[in-house]
Amino acid sequence: MSLPPLAFLPAVLLSLADRSGEVNCAAWPEARREALRRACACSDFVIEQARRDSGLLDELAGSGELERRYVPGELREALRQRVQACVSEDDLGRVLRHFRNRQQLRIIWRDVNRLADLAETCRDLSDLADASIDEAYQWLYPRHCQSFGTPVGRRSGQAQHMVILGMGKLGAHELNLSSDIDLIFGYPEGGETEGAKRAIDNQEFFIRLGQRLIKALDAITADGFVFRTDMRLRPYGSAGALVLSFNALEQYYQDQGRDWERYAMIKARVVGGDQAAGAQLLEMLRPFVYRRYLDFSAIEALRAMKLLIQQEVRRKGMADNIKLGSGGIREIEFIAQAFQLIHGGRDLSLQQRPLLKVLATLEGQGYLPSPVVAELREAYEFLRYTEHALQAIADRQTQMLPDNAQDQARVALIMGFDSWAAFRERLDYWRERVDWHFRQVIADPDEDENGEVEVDPSGEWLPLWNGALEEEGARRQLEEAGFVDALAAQQRLVGLRNGSQVRTMQRLGRERLDAFVPRLLAQIVEQGNPDLVLERVLPLVEAVARRSAYLVLLSENPLALQRLLRLCAASPWIAEQISRFPLLLDELLNEGRLFSPPQAPELIAELRERLTRIPEDDLEQQMEALRHFKLAHGLRVAASEIAGTLPLMKVSDYLTWLAEAILDQVLNLAWRQLALRHGVPRRADGSACDPCFVIVGYGKVGGLELGHGSDLDLVFIHDGDSQAETDGAKPIDGAQFFARLGQRIIHLLTTQTTSGQLYEVDMRLRPSGAAGLLVSSLGAFERYQQQEAWTWEHQALVRARVLVGCPQVGEGVERVRAAVLGRERDLHGLRREVGEMRAKMRDNLGTPTTQAGLGANAFEQDSAFDLKQDAGGIVDIEFMVQYAALAWSWRHPQLLRYTDNMRILDGLCDAGLMPASDVALLQEAYKAYRSVAHRQALQKQPGKVTGEQFQDERRGVMRIWRELGLN
Template identity: 40%
Template sequence: MKPSLIPAEQASRFYLHWLNADREKRQPKIQALSQTPLNRLDFPALLKQETDSGYSLPRAMRRIRNLLVCTIIERDLSGKADLSEVVEAMTLFAEFAIRTHLASIYDELADIHGVPMGAQSGKKQEMIVLGMGKLGGRELNVSSDIDLIFVYPENGDTVSSRPGQRLLSNQEFFTRLGKRFIGALSEITEDGFTFRVDMALRPNGASGPLVASIGMVEQYLIVQGREWERYAWIKARAVTGNPEDIETLQRIVRPFIYRRYLDFSVIDAIRNLHQQIRADVVRQERLHPERSNNVKLGRGGIREIEFLAQMFQLIRGGRDQALQDRSTRNTLHILAEKRQLDEETVNALLDSYTFLRNLEHRIQYLDDAQVHSLPSNENDLLLIAQAMGMDDSRQLLGTLQKHREFVSAQFDAIFSDKSTPQDQSKPVIPQPLLSSQTEEEQIHTLQTKFEMLGFADTKAAAQRMLAFWKTNRILSLSDNNRTKLISLINSLLPELRASAHDPLVTLGRLLDFFESIARRTAYLSLLTEYPAAAHRLMKMLDASEWAARYLTRHPILLDELLDARTLLAPPDWHFFTSELDRQLENQRSDTERLMDTLREAHHAQLFRFLAQDLAGGLTVERLADHLSKLADIIVEATLREVWLAMPKRHRDTPRFAVIAYGKLGGKELGYASDLDLIFLYEDDHADAPMLYARLAQRFITWMTSPTSAGILFDIDIALRPDGASGLMVSSFESFERYQNESAWAWEHQALTRARFCAGDETIGKRFEALRNRILRQPRDPAWLREKILEMRQRIHDAHPNRSALFDLKHDAGGMIDIEFIVQYLVLEYSLQYPELTENFGNIALLKMSEGLGLIPKDSGEKVSAIYRNFRKLQHQIRMQGAEQAKVTPESVIEQSDEVKKLWKQVFG
């Protein structure tokens, strides 16, 4: 911000008038105070100077206020103070004035009427003064009023130890306290006022009681709390009161403001509130042209930036406590950190906010008036322009216009009404039940519409649509939700013409999805407000049955469809992990919320992979790598949180490790794969076996228990030593002994796809060393082949294929055969070629085996390509909802024969 081109005496008539009243004394004070930041002022010391000079408390406070404002004007216009210093200094002074006056008046009233006591608690009652608006956000204007709400803990009566006092109910006591307190701050005297006080935000506004008990506040917010009050209460901050009472009040207010789901319905509510404010501003400007150019409430003004920040807070604040910040500037920074807004946009919004707030201050500096519009007087306008460091009013108005255009463009991008009139040239599917037609007539009408959409089986489509409208969920919809639903369906149905599959199938998926979310206004609002997200939804429903089911189970993931850049971006594991850790750290007092947070983070990232997968951006191998990495992070975080929640733990971190087998161990995890895990510990503490057994059990419970957010993973621990009859958790020593002395050949097979996953890294390193030693043991080739063939036959018998199709996984020449070939090669030749024990995956190990001459030339390359293709086919089939991946034998006969050929070459 450029320094003012004119001195404070010229830029502020208030400053000049105050200074001239006693220039000889006041100018040195300003000069002395203006040398240091004003947010470090010692207000108690300043007050003592005034009261020692004989001034009463109200008059002394006003004199300090005038001195502070004039010093702020001096420092601000000279470029010594930035916006942060100005608003913080005013906030700190307001808090000081509130606490000082309240304490003084409280003592006076208590001396006359006794001390208010709670009828139930029997405790002394203190009034909670809530700072709302910019006071609550610690961003108070220089000439702003202060928005307050008065709350007292509980009903009761005053108690006195002196006879003759007139006792009052707590309601009467605090009402008197509030009235006298407002007068002490706001009455205009020869020294002006300390602060104007606005009590309009209290429950029931001007018609409600001046003070309310916590119980009254709770009842009001539950029964009568309106949407706009949620925005107001975001800023609510207790300036006075007992900490326990303040926390009780916050526990009541927080769920009123913030929803535990993503609340996109607030967009429409904020839009309506903004339209009301704008209409009032336009009306005032029409009646009073001199009030044009309102930098607070006008187009592209301060309020629109505040609404932008509050919109994100109300949508996401219930799920992310970091967004429950009361400061507009802090919230914008947090939105950039959270990647809800890009950093460039946030920086530009902050620049505009700073410019507008500085301009607002210079408007108010003129006469210390609570005004927000540029003056119509040319001379005053020039003064303000020069106070902004600009040569003339034209430069000021041009710069203001640029900021307002930018802010209004950002505001409109989010808050403009997305509902557009239906294009009558396109076929519109009506809701038949709103008409007086018979069912046959309804079917006929719908068939005509579907014929226009290009459906082959129009009757089936019409019957499916009619059945949808007759479901109980749809019949019970509110008019608002029904209107949104009709609009959404009509906007998406034309896309069925370009369906990659049978349009009737996709129609069924779409209607199933809408039926599942129909009563959730927030989800319907999201899709209405973000048409691009609705179209991305349609593409995903069309592309995959599995994706359709997943979205139907987890509609909260619609949030991920908002930004294609985020949705399709490669994973940033450092950001993902640190953000997850931060959220978990803030919720450790709530086990249910911890479990939900883990699930929501996992589902959201998995959904991003799903979107990239369906868009063709991921190979099967890359997808498996990502899903395995995600599982590792979730396992690690879950283990840590379970341990921290354990009572009687004797260490900060457990000497405990999670070992992954199977698909996770081989980093070949799929979307719906379960986790094959074993648990090891190494701890000499007497209670270690029991403690770590409880840890493992609770870990499994946290992973598998269904919550409102679903489950994380199914866990299979059958591969632990001695299987189902063995202990859930093994000491490392006993696990090592078992592997050396008792393990079956198939358990060493499983070890080829095992790795340390989470927990104590020292145990992890010991496991990896043990694994290498076991795999590199000498083995009799004939015995090994016999054992592997036995296990292969057992698996084949357990998965009989009674169809005429080829089972890509279990049939001879399929994926299991390839995996068994690799496992045999690792167990047979690792002693000679230790590099085979590296957990590279089946494809890399096949190629390595060919390079080492363990299998015929070109067979490793060929079979690895076949394995890749089989995995791709399996993935595609399962994405369409099939439980088993089967294809016509003719389509893969050459490939399966190649696998059988290698099988015969390896096993004879």
């Protein structure tokens, strides 16, 4: 921000600038004298301090502190040296005030001369407050103990220290030039003091200590004050005890904490006292601030708070207040806090204090578009600079724009404008932009762009939901709205209203439900099949009725509700998923994200980032994060499939990438847990494993053909020394380590949590099946495949693929696969074994009319065609591809390059082993079968169609089967 030259100062400021002549600065360089004139023109505080202590400015100038920024810790160390020399509380008070005035002079000087940016000014002020609070506390505590004894915890027997929480701008390192400081005092546990003639209760000890600390900071003396100290944010406000134990604090916030206290706690930070105990306290209070579910009730509360503020602004005539007025600083803070409180329980990246960092996260995580964040950031910085300009004038806490020409000229000068009018024009622009963005986030969904309340179409459904209509009238309304079976619809609604879930709801939850259901009905009747949609969505409403924040989410986001209804209409599977796991409602908020699932590298990066925010020892939260990630991205894929934005093959690709990303992190988690306990196993050459372990996928995951709800066919292989012990505190041999690693991976994948399980896992394709070891060494895997495996196991190996793990071991697995599949086979015997295995499967799993081939009525409408198991279906195509790979890859090794059926068929065509027309027929039939099977899965229907469907495809597949001699 450029500053106008002082030569063009308005006349009203010239006399103020001339006050610089009262300072002995003749020996100063010209640039510093110019800075002095500007400081004197802008700030009465600067000249008053110079008059009070004639040597102070010279001292700051001589040390170079006026022109340079402090290094971390420098300010605190300077104060510590001064405080340690104090011999009395009066002495402490004087030292703190002199130091504060010295620093305030330096900070204002640097701010008005733009030698410091906003971040530095806020940081220096916050560091000053931190140092003043903690150094005063550390000086007072031992002297307080001499008088009253040392407080000792009743349970722990340990000496107790107070924890001082800084709230608001102090907590976020955002203190302004004349901020007061909001503090909350706590102590870890109850007990009594020891070492004094008369023991007193710990609470009484800390109350007295807190009072002495507040006096040291807040009392106004001849030297001024250090910081105005506000304790009203503590539990019960001014009526509450000055200091509470951790248990009492936790109990209060759990039972009685109000919405505004949640917002205050977002920025809470330990600024003094026992830092370790303070970290424990903040962790205890975290569930109060950040709910584990999506909490759209935060917007309701913010809206109510903003309304109260607006009323206060109007009552006190504060429209020109740049903090509380329309488009002010508080609105930007509310925007950030709305997203933090709604999503912060699940998105840990939002659990931070500084507003600008929160805005950057909102941009990076896609909650707000980049242009919006850029405007909010620039507006915030302009408003905060303006706030500092207002407060620099007289070191007075104010956010009101001045109404006199002199101070208006000062503000314009500090802000780099040549006139008040130019400054005011820019300020009004930014306030208008902030107000507009604020209304987009906080506005009532029933308001139009001008803030007027629109006619709510849900109003006509309120009497029906409340039971105010007679049964006949209710049925008539439902029929007229398009319900085919109005009686069934009415009974469903009555069942919900009279159900135990609703009857036992608390008042607030019931009010939210009563507001939501009419909105829901108004949108359901806009759907093509309202009967079906109502049937599918009411279980969700019942499931979330007692967690009414989800109802608020849908009420606040009409477009999300529309997407929900469309998806439920299209797929009962999606409806059931969302009913079982309501946290998925979050995915409906962003249409672009919902219908555009990320590519494989983005999936891996997103999951890794989520898990890095969770403490390494918090296994429960890690497992929940994995499950939520899978559910969320599974929903995105299903929604994209229904919307037609993802073709079948891409659906399978995405679901497979999702599984690989999850397996990669599951392996990392399992490895880390075991390595911490037992150390790292060794390879045969003595080097450490890193991790010399792979997860091999067979079947659908190996062939990149996963569907919704598919299980995972896995095999675990390691290349460590089974006999060598691990290098940890509790060593075990390599065989035990890798067996436990496999068990841990399966546990992480299959354990049922509140968010379900990750995947069903099938390990029967490992060497020797269920009778074999859970984890095989690479050598044992090779021996088994070369010497003992059956033909059907080699068929399965065609679709085997290393999913995650050590690249070196993965290369070894690929070498074994290529060697086993690439050997020459007796074609007659191979055809017989493949054909016999397929016949067994068809007999056991196929439709009875086609078990021995195609019955006479197999193509009739009354017959059923199992897309997977019946003759001419999916498995026939898979078996032909596997047969071809086993039969001919010894001459055409390129057939082993891929594990998916489509590209192996391409290879057969390229090698001239199968006519292009037959390859095209098999590929098209395969895609058609799988596409229908996917749709059937989303409709929760078995993978069967009527017999008259796919006649040409089935006959073509069976013809090729016969021509290959597989009968």
